[in-house]
Amino acid sequence: MPWEQAYNTARDTPKPLPPEQTPVEAAAGLSLAAPILARTPAPAFDAAAMDGFAVAGPGPWTITGRILAGQPVACSALPAGTGVEIGTGAPAPVGADAVLPYENCHRAGSTVTGTIGTRTHIRRTGDDVRPGDVIVPAGRTVTATVAAAAVQAGVDDVFTHRPPTVTLFVTGDEVIACGTPGPGQVRDSFSGLVAAVTSRAGGILRACSYLRDDKALLQAALDDTDTDVIVVSGSSSAGAADHLHTVLNEQHATWHVNGVACRPGHPQALAALADGRWVISLPGNPYAGLTAALTLLEPLLRTLAGQPAGKLPTCLVTGTAKLTSGAVRIVPVRFTGAAAQILPGTGSAGLRAAAAADALAVLPIGWTNGAPAAILAVP
Incomplete structure (x- = not known):
């Protein structure tokens, strides 16, 4: 596809x-x-917007009291020619025409003089x-x-x-969760990426489990999982240790995406189980898995979470890339002004270039140096 x-x-x-x-x-x-x-x-009542004197009618005004924020205001209307000292946020008395800020008036005893300007300094209800x-x-x-x-x-x-819930299964006899890898083993460097993409897309990663390359274990794991989305890292191709496609076919899953014309990340897939749960298959190589997570997992979760669909941003991309006939190439880029520069190192396994990148660029078929490409934000 x-x-x-x-x-x-x-x-x-x-x-x-x-x-x-x-x-x-x-x-x-x-x-x-x-x-x-x-x-x-909002405001829920007429309120003073300045410290000063709330006055009614023309001046000068006789000051008859004081109102501070949080205090009740008298029910009777303020007579013309009178006023009250008032604090910011305090309820303005009924009949007040304006608040004279301290700096715009003069007080002598109980009398205040000044001129009401174009602003009343009263925030009216609503x-x-x-x-x-x-x-x-x-x-x-x-x-x-x-x-x-x-x-x-x-x-x-x-x-x-409701935020979509996600379970991640990291498959492979060679994958370990922590510690120093032995001969033929690799540390799991992918579960954190899935967690970040899930969170950014409005989902909740409920669990991450490690599965050996065993069809029965994978089948049981899928059967026992009740989250909205199941992500399977590895087991995505057609090798002797890749069982996901067989398991999903036996469960009569509906395939919506089964392989994508992109490099890296070709063996990715999206399927729906009969009970409505979604299954996303991601390649086991970390960079390929990252590109696939941004291609399938993030947009799926955003929609499930109710986020409105929008077009991906585009940017002019410069540099050189190894293009493949009939497939897009997804490369790490760093922004340089109005363009994005391709970074070297775009193999399917390594994450070093992606870690140094500002984003990933999806170079379309036939892309040439300086042409635009869709941009994917790295988690």
């Missing part, structure tokens, strides 16, 4: 997970399934938000600022999409 088609398939095939009601203070990082509508006005106003639309991610605006507008709960 062409790379762009594979990316779009992973992005467009799933549906967002169902919405659920979430306390606003616990919604940070989640995607809104419905707009946040204000329940109360100046910022009125009940029913949209604070943010559906599809937005709840940030700390979004949550604060919702609280200010009297919102306690919001509707968010």
Whole structure:
């Protein structure tokens, strides 16, 4: 499958997970399934925007009291020709026409003189938000600022999409989780990448397990996993130790992507089990697995998490790359002004170039030096 088609398939095939009601203070990082509508006005009352004197009618004004933030205000209206000393944020008394800042007036005993300017320095009820106003639309991610605006507008709960849950199986007799590798062994350098991509896409990595190259173990692992997405690293090709395709075919899985025309990362796949769980197959070589995770896993999770689909950014790319007929080449790049420069070292296994890169560039078929390419953010 062409790379762009594979990316779009992973992005467009799933549906967002169902919405659920979430306390606003616990919604940070989640995607809104419905707009946040204000329940109360903001400000909730007429409030002083400056320290000074709240006055009514023309001056001079006789000062009759003081109101500070957090104090109740008298129910009776402020008579014309009178005023009260007031602090910023305090409720303005009924009938107040303006707040005279200290620096714009003069007080002699209980009398204040000054001129009301073009600004009244009173924030009127609902100046910022009125009940029913949209604070943010559906599809937005709840940030700390979004949550604060919702609280200010009297919102306690919001509707968010449930974050997709992910299980990672790292397969291979040669893979060890920690320690010094023995002859023929390698350290797992990939689970952290999957965790980072999952988190960035709005998902939750629930578990990471290591499996030997055994068909029965892989079958049992898939059967016992109840997360929304199962990621299998390794076991993605057609070798004697690669069992995933056989297992999925025996389970009558639906293949949406089965091999992608890209280098590296060709043997990647996306399938759906009969019960709705998604399975993503990633190559075991770390750099190839990274490119595949950005091609299939990230767009799938973003959609499940309810994040709106968007086009990938593009950039002019300069340098040289080993191109393959009929396939895109995914290379690490570093931004240099308005362009991105290809970094050397683009094999399927090594991560050194990717670690030094600002992003990965997907060089289209027929790419030439200085032509544009889609950009993938490295985790």
